Amino acid sequence: MSQTHRDKSGFETRAIHAGYEPDPMTGAVIPPIYATSTYKQDGVGGLRGGYEYSRSANPTRTALEGALAALEEGERGFAFASGLAAEDTILRALTKPGDHAVIPDDAYGGTFRLFDKVAKVWGLEHSPAAVSDVEAVRAAIRPGRTKLVWVETPTNPLLNIGDIEALAAVAHEAGALLVVDNTFASPYLQQPLTLGADVVVHSTTKYVGGHSDVVGGAVVVRDLAIADAIGFHQNAMGAVAGPFDSFLTHRGLKTLGVRMDRHCDNAEQVVAFLVDHPQVAEVIYPGLAAHPGHAVAARQMKRYGGIVSFRVTGGEEHALAVCERAEVFTLGESLGGVESLIEHPGRMTHASVAGTELEVPPDLIRLSVGIESIEDLIADLGHVLEPRR
Numbered sequence: 392m393s394q395t396h397r398d399k400s401g402f403e404t405r406a407i408h409a410g411y412e413p414d415p416m417t418g419a420v421i422p423p424i425y426a427t428s429t430y431k432q433d434g435v436g437g438l439r440g441g442y443e444y445s446r447s448a449n450p451t452r453t454a455l456e457g458a459l460a461a462l463e464e465g466e467r468g469f470a471f472a473s474g475l476a477a478e479d480t481i482l483r484a485l486t487k488p489g490d491h492a493v494i495p496d497d498a499y500g501g502t503f504r505l506f507d508k509v510a511k512v513w514g515l516e517h518s519p520a521a522v523s524d525v526e527a528v529r530a531a532i533r534p535g536r537t538k539l540v541w542v543e544t545p546t547n548p549l550l551n552i553g554d555i556e557a558l559a560a561v562a563h564e565a566g567a568l569l570v571v572d573n574t575f576a577s578p579y580l581q582q583p584l585t586l587g588a589d590v591v592v593h594s595t596t597k598y599v600g601g602h603s604d605v606v607g608g609a610v611v612v613r614d615l616a617i618a619d620a621i622g623f624h625q626n627a628m629g630a631v632a633g634p635f636d637s638f639l640t641h642r643g644l645k646t647l648g649v650r651m652d653r654h655c656d657n658a659e660q661v662v663a664f665l666v667d668h669p670q671v672a673e674v675i676y677p678g679l680a681a682h683p684g685h686a687v688a689a690r691q692m693k694r695y696g697g698i699v700s701f702r703v704t705g706g707e708e709h710a711l712a713v714c715e716r717a718e719v720f721t722l723g724e725s726l727g728g729v730e731s732l733i734e735h736p737g738r739m740t741h742a743s744v745a746g747t748e749l750e751v752p753p754d755l756i757r758l759s760v761g762i763e764s765i766e767d768l769i770a771d772l773g774h775v776l777e778p779r780r
């Protein structure tokens with residue numbers, strides 16, 4: 392029942408069927424939540440289906456892992472307790488003290504903190520570089536020491552685009568692996584392994600789960616030696632996705648394609664509305680021809696995603712007022728759920744980089760455009776952008 396990149400059925404078919412066959416005993420169409428820590432053995436070492444202890448493997452998690460591998464066109468998938476647990480497992484599986492990694496100069500805050508405050512203490516050094524600048528990434532590589540080139544695309548919240556194919560070539564020339572955090576695009580819009588990346592990592596908390604009701608992470612790879620290293624560390628470190636969380640994430644995953652199309656439809660309409668609005672100074676969206684990463688995004692992404700960032704004309708005070716007055720857009724962190732969210736990166740998700748070169752503009756607002764009725768989303772934005780009397 393191995394569902395891998397050899398499964399050539401369509402994306403939505405894989406999303407719904409890969410990783411699980413209806414239960415042979417009951418016919419249950421959906422993987423049961425196997426709330427069990429251990430498994431009866433038929434004689435010593437006589438495991439049924441390889442299950443021995445639920446840190447090592449649990450059937451509910453196995454089903455999710457198979458589906459994730461199939462959607463990313465990988466060979467093996469691994470599900471974790473959070474995106475950061477997945478990232479930590481990659482670092483420990485694929486680097487050792489004295490090694491070096493290149494990371495995005497606008498990396499997700501938690502990723503930066505993991506490299507800067509945790510991995511560094513254990514001897515893994517890192518250098519930031521702009522993912523949109525292949526030559527800057529090449530220049531940041533330390534020959535012989537750089538083991539990982541770590542990329543997000545699109546990045547958060549400025550939606551910079553990295554050319555996965557070109558970055559894979561640069562990493563491989565230096566004997567390093569390319570890791571792509573595919574959280575923002577989701578496997579529906581972009582499959583980094585097909586473009587030469589070695590490792591894909593996700594916060595499944597976002598689009599993959601899609602309903603803002605579960606925290607999780609995933610790693611998908613093609614190379615079996617890398618898979619063995621990740622699998623060994625997943626079990627050895629133990630930050631696995633539990634069966635209840637695996638069930639919820641897998642349930643969300645089945646509708647990823649239809650949700651992403653609606654996220655993209657709505658985001659495109661929101662962008663069209665904002666671009667012409669007199670209170671909006673700049674709209675940042677990779678689907679806009681003027682976006683510096685547009686050509687690369689057009690090549691490697693199916694569509695441009697559900698995240699839209701924009702700057703208002705009235706400075707920080709104006710941006711804060713817009714965020715606070717929104718009603719259909721909920722003021723909150725995170726992204727990728729069915730509900731629309733609005734946030735002020737400077738004071739919220741990116742407050743920790745204030746005063747550094749990673750600081751974001753104070754008049755910037757980030758939207759995670761949900762799948763509500765588009766008329767209501769546009770009306771809400773129109774209302775909050777009106778100058779206050």
Ligand SMILES: *Cc1c(COP(=O)(O)O)cnc(C)c1O
Pocket residue numbers: 473474475476499501502543547572574575593594595596597606607608
């Ligand atoms: C949220 C997020 C993470 C971290 O994932 P958690 O599930 O919160 O641990 C990593 N990368 C990106 C791009 C994210 O948005």
